[in-house]
Every structure is written in structure tokens, then in C-alpha cells.
Amino acid sequence: MGVKTDRRIAKTRDTILQSFISLISEKNFEDITINEIADRANVNRGTVYFHYQDKYDLLNTCIELYLNKMISATTTTDANGETIDLIQSSFLPVIRYFEENHHFYVSMLSNKGIPAFRERMLELVTSHINVHINMEGNNKEYSKELMTQFIGSAFVGVIEWWILNSMPQSPEEVADQLWGLFKRNQVIN
Template identity: 75%
Template sequence: MGEKIDRRIVKTKEAIFQSFMSLIAKKNFEDITINEIAEQANINRGTVYFHYQDKYDLLNKCIEENLNNIVSVTTTTDADGETIDLIQSSFLPVIQYFEKNHSFYASMLSNKGIPVFRDRMLELITTHIKIHINMDGDNQNYSKEFITQFMASAFVGVIEWWILNNMPQSPEDVAEQLWGLLKRNQVIN
């Protein structure tokens, strides 16, 4: 039998998260206080500290949860319980996830006090590209690490541009163009 989740804890954490995100959209991370987070969430500051060590812990948990969500939209399991990597067929679920969570990603990428978010997103994409890169053909003359860093930086840069410019192209167009560029560069088969 699974562990029962207390709905009050879930609601409280959601209120803290929403308060935090609302504040990040308005001001620099370094200027945000636990008091402000608690006040906006309409809870006691001790409640914030009950769930998080400090605002850095809260930030890390928010980043971790959202990056894990990116991974979860890229994988599924088959009838045998084996993991299937959906990235083999399309980037569309990932791009649609970014669109659905635009305000979070726009806040994280535009707030100068949070360079760790972009770094962790780049690390996630780098790991994923390294797994899928094809080192045959044109790529055999290059360093795998060099190509991986180049393509991961390009991918994150395009996503950052798209999000911070209020998604000027549809998710379908972005997914198709990214897929084509990565395929052309043998990052995906």
C-alpha cells in the first residue's frame, strides 16, 4: 500500500511555491525574503521553515521539480515496465511542457539572481544529448564532448530565446526546427 499524502501539506507547499514564483516574477531572487514568501502565501514564516531550510532550499526544490518534469514528459514505460525514451521521435512534448509552464521558465531564465537554473537545465540537456549523439559520419572527426557542449548550448539558447520572447513561434514549429537541426548534426538518428 502506498504512502498517503496529506493534502494540507500539498496545499501549503503549493501556496509557498506560488508565492515564491510570484515574487521571482517581480523582483530579484536575492531581494526576496522568507517573510515576503510567507506573507504572500498567507502562512506563518515558521511554516515555510518547516518545509524548507531557507529560500535557497526552496529555489533548489523548485528547480529540481521542474527539471524532473521535463524528464518525465520525455519518457514512458511499456507493458513490460521498460522505459521508453520519447525523444527518439519528437521534441514536441518537451516544447509543449515549456509552453504550459511559460511563466515559471520565463521567471527562472530572466531573473539575474538565478544563474543556477540555466546551468542545471544545460546540464540536463547535455546529459541527454551525450546519450543520443551519433559519432559516425561527419561527427567522427570531432570530439564528442565538444559536439555535445555545442549542441546543448544551442538547444538551451533557442529555448531561452523562445521563452523570453513570449514564444513567437508555435511549439510545433520550434520542435520541428530543433529536431531538424539536431538530426542534421547527427545528434539524433
């Protein structure tokens, strides 16, 4: 009985989340109401409040879910159970992830009421860069913090431009060109 209940709860939560995401693609976040979310999800207001405190809780859940998926797209596990960071050899896995989730990212990045999404994405990207940045060669003259912010902002800016402009280049082209720019600027080895 517990498994069935858990599945129903998970399905209801997911339905509410997907309804919220579809509303974000149609209107500004600030204009979305709990009633609209409930109507779209075909549940009552109380059900929405049972699962989420308010629309900000729903937004934060949404942001964390998709950014965690972004991180998962950049790693894999080898035969020994060790985590392998795919970003060490190519940006293609993460660019393909953005392509596969284009609808969500265009909604979040184009919605002026959600600056927290871009900020959180930038925070994740810069923390990853901070771990992997090459501070040798020409880069040793620079502050690691400044370099990390510069490169993180450039990466997120390119992804934002690519998504908001309907992906004018293939994922392979974007991945190769970004990789080349990072290599040229000695950000990666």
C-alpha cells in the same frame, strides 16, 4: 488521520512554493525575503522555515521539481512497463511542456539572480545528449564532450530565446526546426 495531515503538509508546501514562484516573476531572487514568501502564502515565517531551510532551499526544490517534470515530459511507459524515450522521434513533447509551463520558465530564465537554473537545465540536457549523440559520419572527427556541450548549449539557447521572446513560433515549428537542425548536423540518427 495521517493521510489528512500528509495532504495538509503537501498543500502548505505547495502554497509556499507557488507563492515563491509568483514572487520570482515580480522581482529579483536576491530581493525576495522569507517574510514576503510567508505573507504571499498566508502562513507565518516559522511555517516556511519548518518546510524549507531558507530561500535557497526553496529555489533548489523549485528547480528540481520543474526540471524533473521536463524529463517526465520526454518519456512514457509502454504496455510492458518499459520506459520509452520520446526524444528519439520528436522534440514536440518537451517543447509543449515548455509552452505549458511558460510562466515559470520565463520567470526563472529572465531573473538575473538565478544563474543556477539555466546551469542545471543545461546540465540535464547535455547529459541526455551525451547518451544519444551520434558520433559516426562527420561527427567522428570531433570530441564527444565538445559536441555534447555545443549541441546542449544550442538547444538551451534556442529554448531560452523562444520563451523569453513570448514564443514567436508554434511548438510544432520549433520542434520541427530543431529536429531538422539536429538531423542535418548528424546529432541524431
